[in-house]
Amino acid sequence: MNAAPRAAAAWIFLSPALAVIGIFFVLPVLAAFALSFTDFDIYALGNWDYFRFVGFQNYVRIFETPLFWTALRNTFYFVLAGGPLSVAVSLGTALMLHSKLARFRTFYRTVFFLPVVSSLIAVAIIWRYLYHPAHGLLNYALSFAGIGPVDWLGDTAVAMPAIIVMAVWKNFGYNMLIFLAGLQNIPDDLYEAAHLDGASGWQQFRSITLPMLKPTTVFVVMITVIGYFQLFAEPYVMTQGGPLNSTTSIVYLMYEQGFRWWSMGFAAAIAFVLFAIILAFTLVQMLLQRSVKR
């Protein structure tokens, strides 16, 4: 059989998936871009004659909206505090589990992963009660240390940290598995050689483990940060963006504007600002990674 019919077969295998991705992913992305330059709102939703192109008005309006700046700051707070904390906890637990001194390793690995597969909504609901100021388990536990009671989700100063702690609890197991795989790929003889040279445990960690884990770490940081920028369900369930908008994220704002107030043009512009931020972050990461490889 020659190559031509085979290429035809390839396209037949590809076309259903490509059609789905083209129509329900690529097209909406392009449409969202176009939408962000229109004043599409609840009237246009009823009748498509009622919208017009408004140029960059939505983008100008975004930057003139104080709530957007609040949402941007909150999202960066969540990403810049939660991201590194999550990666650090994942690396820490992976190192502990990788140690030969650790017992019941498989058991712990499974336990640490359970929150990852649990529904975020259910988890957020559980934590909402754990955080309850009067009868929450957390304040009860802290009362033994003489701390509190703290109104975790009702105080603007601690609401975001509370959401970060929950988010880290929920997803550290995922990155932990990736780190564990990275650790297992480091050849044992590197450590043996270092041991013969009289390197201490800390020195071995600094000069073997960390450098060898660099590609894994870059990957983990990338997926964690991209995921964290999309913060939505936690504030939706736990705080409705409050108190005083202190947990309103960019996606939460987009949802409110687009699907509650039906300002879809404006919401599309918010979505594209988020996309631009994520894209910029990804590009910086890739550049850093490339310079590391050289």
Added chain:
Amino acid sequence: MKRRTMSLLLNSGLFLIGLTTLAPVLWMLSASFMPSGEAGTFPPPLFPSAPTLEHYAALTERLSMMRYFLNSFIIAGSVTVVSTLLNSMAGFAFAKYQFAGRDRLFGALLSGMVVPAQVTMLPLFLMMKEMGFVNTYVGAVIPGMASIFGIFLIRQFVSAIPDSLIEAARIDGGSEFRIYRTVILPLCKPILLTLALFTFMGTWNDFMWPLIIMTDQSNYTLQVGLANLMGEHVLDLELMMAGSVVTIIPVLALFLVFQKHYVRGIMVGGVKE
């Protein structure tokens, strides 16, 4: 001696982290069996004084939780079946056929993974509205019918299958589709299981799209129904915990049974949740 102290520290550390990880889940389970009002007393009780199933009964009898459960099951099940089929065909084509523009197309697909799903949701909703799919299973299923990650996962796996197996089947006169069905699919069983698990669990836990597309309470998925229940029954702590148990248990059970296959999916490469 130093080694023993290290070991003690390490293992107590692991125990503490394990406890912190499990405690909220165990408390959820325990509180779901408490009589109404008990979990909201101070100090918070750890175990039910008189275990009861009343909240589970209320969820199924009064609060259409079974309906949500069924909706979730139908949607996640359909997405899993359809997307596993479409992704496996596309992944196979990318791995084993030569055609013009193959690598560029694959690269373009991969770069699409940086686009956050939320960007697509506004136009997708308008499209579904025009097509009459708002508030239907079809609307909830359609965007998940193929995934870039799924195609990537299959392609990685199929690339490792030796070409000679495919050539041998061709010499025997098998059509290309027959080769896919009788050579590739059987060999792909482990990765298909992995992909199916990821898809099912991901769709089951998905919140934002069903929240947007399902406008009628009777069409809510478990996630949306649970979040909605929270609005109405926020003071019904034990009831909310029972609802959470019902929402979490199916995927947790799936994970515990198929853990090995699930973990493989993470190892193969960049998973976007």
